[in-house]
Amino acid sequence: MRLVVDLNRCQGYAQCAFLAPDVFAMHGDESLLYRPEVEEDRREDMARAVAACPVQAIMVDANSPGGNPGSDREAGR
Amino acid sequence: MSVDGSLDRLKREGRIVVVGASLAGLRAAETLREKGFAGSLTMIGDEPYEPYDRPPLSKQVLLGRATADRTGLPRLRAVDAQWRLGVPATGLDMAARRVRLADGDEVEYDRLLIATGVRARPWPQEDEAELDGVFVLRTRDDAEALERSLAQGPRRVLVIGAGFTGSEIASACRERGIAVTVAERADAPLVGALGGVVGEVAAELQRKHGVDLRCGVMVTRLEGDSAGHVRAAHFSDGSTVEADVVIVSLGAQRNTEWLAGSGLGAGLRGIACDAGCRAFDIRGIVTDDIYVAGDVARSPHPLFGYQFLSLEHWGNAVAQAETAAHNMLSESADRRPHIWVPAFWSSQFGVNIKSVGVPSMGTEILIAQGSRSEHRFTGVYGYQGRVIGAVTFDQTKWLQFYQQLIETTAPFPPAFPTVDRRPEGQQPIPADFPDPSVPTHGPTVTLSGYAPDDRRLTFTPARH
């Protein structure tokens, strides 16, 4: 599963790093580092991370569980 | 709907060609499909890889936390395209609506999107650039090669140029315990983008993390050993640094050479287009079937005095690609302007640096929140009495507020108190850019609305 985080949107709430620590890591207080490709056995953690992102910044392959943020991607800026 | 049905025909059975198979190209392709384009879609890319994400190359990949071949961009939807990867476009025939490829093939289009991006500016001395151990960092291959050489434990790495990429490379090296020298022509890192006041903080960060930072110097010569491997660099101040890895990080060049002679308004500074992403031809007349998006585009931004801005920003590539794709399939009345407010981020030395607006247009800066000495602060840039940009170091949660100030052309300095205002934030100080650009000051424009369909421009007469 491939993923990308829109780091312009990311505000460092770290929900993903709590919920999927094998994929996402905080680097310092606010910077996010993530693995751009993860194995299928991380899908449950990934679904949690994608859903929990308060700014809906995590995008994954469309055929992956958890899907993607809604079409209103500009909202809430 | 289309008056004569041509738009419907385009959507149903038209041919769209996208030159450039990176972030902007992919997002445009996805948007075209999302908007109902059912015709044929061809994606042309000079690299042999499917679209991948570049920001991780100077961060996760150099830190050894991800490999360069695992940076592919997720597909937000199926694009159902014919991929011509590893085959650069070499020419454009505007009259015949044809793109020529390096393998001699030609691809016809009804609509063309150019998203060929930029490449790393190479070290100017070709023989020196060819020494083993001399790298640039832009592509997957670059990152893979550089990471491999860092993994071998070089004695010292020299980074030439302390912009964002150079600083991130230095940061990754230090985190891996590798000795690093950074050579920067200006007085501090990041000054071109953020000015000297903030550059000083960046310099402090580098030195605190053990970087041998040398500012105000130029590298005059790279010296190789008998085996053709780089061994030292000579500086303009007469000093020499021994290094077995040298990374040239001197910015980017736009990939427009393939358009030479085509009649399109393309050159060293990119491809000029209107706010609707339509390319200008060389006469300054806007084309109707050729669109531009991403790093290679230069487009006028109403919020910044209609300056033609070239933005090598991830978010710009996404937003401009979406706008271009939307407009490619729209009647003129339904087109949208690309009015994305510039924004970027950088992660270095454990600090998250984020910016909105155009700080480099600023003449003054106010440290509105936090403190530079703690490396946690929000800086607001002012230009001719209005807020023009903002930067945060580990304070990103406040940034959207300052973006609103920029969008509404709020007065500078902001006349209100905030939480966490320190003594250093009582007065603005000169932002200290090496060469401030001085745009003309026309009428001002403000942005409003949240959803893409609601984004509105409001014109107000000039203040003076």
Add this chain to the structure above:
Amino acid sequence: MTEAILRQIINYAHRADPYPLYEELRKTPVYHDADGPFVLSRYYDIQSLLHDPRISSDARNLKTPATANPLAAEADDETALPPSFLRLDPPEHDRLRRMTNRPFGPPHSPRRVHEMHGELKDIVSGLIDGIDNPDRIDLVDQFSYPFPVTVICRLLGVPREDEARFHSWADTIAASLDPDPGADTDERAKVSHNARTELGMYLAGLIEERRKKPGADMLSQLSTAGGPDGVMTTMEVLSTAALLLIAGHETTVNLITNGMLTLLRNPDVLERLRKDPNLAVPVVEELLRFEPPVQLVPQRTTLTDIEVRGVTIPKGASLWLVLAAGNRDPDRFEDPDRFDPDRGDIQHLGFGSGIHSCFGAPLARLEAQLALSELARRLENPRLLEDPPPYRQNAVLRGPRHLPIACDGIRP
């Protein structure tokens, strides 16, 4: 008509369904009458103000003391302790929150919450196993209440043998936050004060012990771990522990109870969740939008005159940000009054936003996901015995006091 809205929201009679009142409130996006607070109810306004550095969380910046706030008594959960980071502005807020985060989350403790997964599941299983009479279950007393208290005990490192005492203090304090209007106020204040004092002394003792012999628990690490921000004082640790207990507990109880109530009102979703536990992820996000456990943020104030939608809110004014109203703003969410875990776009305000966004959010999410998926899986044919159920008094931390349900049996 509009004059009465705030009083109606506070009025217990509307506790079961305040949403029509919020809809009314949204018609006046910046609502203010007489010397009451300025009330914001639109999504985008609330979202902006939560990121606005001209807004303070420090009550010392209020023009009139907090007692004038009709919610002050309920919201005031701290006594002699120094203010927790919830009620501080940067830089103090940032410093204390960073220090509290050090033993809790990334970057320093990236796996703490993730690794509680198994333990959370065991606690949930144990509580469901303990249900003796499927004909009448009070989901609050038998499940949603004890669950988060046990989790906080484990997180802080309260010894197992002390957990029962801890539960009893937590119950008393929680009851004091949710006063029964008929009760004797002096007596209630005394009981609550005693519980706080005893809990404080207990924690202080535990902190002393952990300072001498630190373990892997949060309290040990809060008391001893030194980072660039230094070590917390005993008072700061106490204040932080109290915040974690109160804020982390009250909200999670409501999230789980509101969740089960909403699922029982939407049996199709409950059935889907029974078959697919992964649905708990979007269900919990939609719950945080649809029935947020913290309905409004009543403790913000302006550092200067600010303008919102053409209305000037003067410096030092009290602000209410009605998260639950913003979450149902039709300008932001399509068909907002429908509970729909499949809506792709659930960017709710349930955990707030900005620097004060819920500290325990990841833990609350996991707790609620596990609780609801396990309840859905194990309760056979569950049904509500009372709808609406009896609510707690509290209008801010809104949720049922009891949730009487019945089921045909408990699946293994």
